[in-house]
Amino acid sequence: MSDADDEKFGVYIHWPFCLSKCPYCDFNSHVRHTGVDEARIARAFAAEIGATAARVPGRTVSSIFFGGGTPSLMQPTTIAAVLDAVAQHWTVAGDAEVTLEANPTSVEATRFRGYRSAGVNRVSLGVQALDDRALAELGRLHSAREALDAVAVARSAFDRYSFDLIYARPGQTPQQWASELTRALAEAGEHLSLYQLTIEPDTPFASLHAAGKLKTPGEDTARALYDTTQEVCAAHGLPAYEISNHARPGGECRHNLIYWRAHEYAGVGPGAHGRLDIDGERHATATEKRPESWLMRVEARGHGLVGDDVLTREERCDEFLLMGLRLAEGIDLARYAELAGRALDPARIAALHEHGLIETTPAGRLRVTMPGFPVLDAVVADLAA
């Protein structure tokens, strides 16, 4: 077994509020003009952490991730209270990664040192673009300068930081993207997340797209933009370790690796998902999405669960393939065989090999090739059939 297969346990905490809703975003994020009762939400987080720990006691937490929404709207004291609750119910590893997603405005940057004192040791900033016009089109509330200033504060406050960019934006050419990405890499630490703009259903971007008022790059340009991303990042020492994530070796986001390596994690807060191992079975958990309903549920029952399904062996195996094959390290075939009770079909592996869509790593793991990534879903469907 390699390091990838060592069992890890992560805790995800969802903060569901934002100052405004970006027109491309379909995350569980809400705008509340009347303000939110943070102390009340912190108590609910602590209650839900306690309820989860009662189901999966004795775990050692290797990663905690505050995602959103905009968790950088939380007060550092709230973060500290949540981290206390986690430490009260589980053991937290001495080298645990504690990440907070932050929007890159000057207001949030002023809180970074408070977050560090509270126990956060990594931030992930949503820079999105280094071009003010593109930022305005994306409905962002910050300029490129402001975002880069926030990155500089993050760099001075934390040993580890990352930022996100969205590419394949309307009208973007591979040349423009290469130059924007090169500028971004000059500001990057050990990690960057680079997402192709996705038109999510029921968003303002989806309506504009359907009306022909927002044109995303065609297949060929999107492919060229993807290839540019891989080339420029690899040349700067941050190769892709996952479809959209790039890191210097050792700088990978350990929390996200828990998802992709199909390890165990607790989901806390509105609309959070979890995967818990109870009595030899894997449970897929989901909490109530609407913040106010979640709060009332937690206050009434001690948790906000609305879904708790035991995954069938087949579902577990499909998830293992779908997640693991996103990673450049690929999957351990023996771990798959153990989960599935049978090996993957050698004839299917051979056919996909022949088409150049998968390959075997020197360590004997199975992974998707660069040409295979754009058709990952089809590769997984074929292997799982």
Ligand SMILES: C[S@@+](CC[C@H](N)C(=O)[O-])C[C@H]1O[C@@H](n2cnc3c(N)ncnc32)[C@H](O)[C@@H]1O
């Ligand atoms: C949950 S968001 C939170 C980040 C933070 N609230 C912010 O916006 O700065 C995580 C990331 O998902 C990416 N994202 C969200 N919607 C997307 C979309 N439709 N297409 C591509 N990337 C998207 C953005 O890069 C964003 O930073």
Ligand code: SF4
């Ligand atoms: S992209 Fe970030 S700031 Fe914008 S709505 Fe989504 S979660 Fe909120």
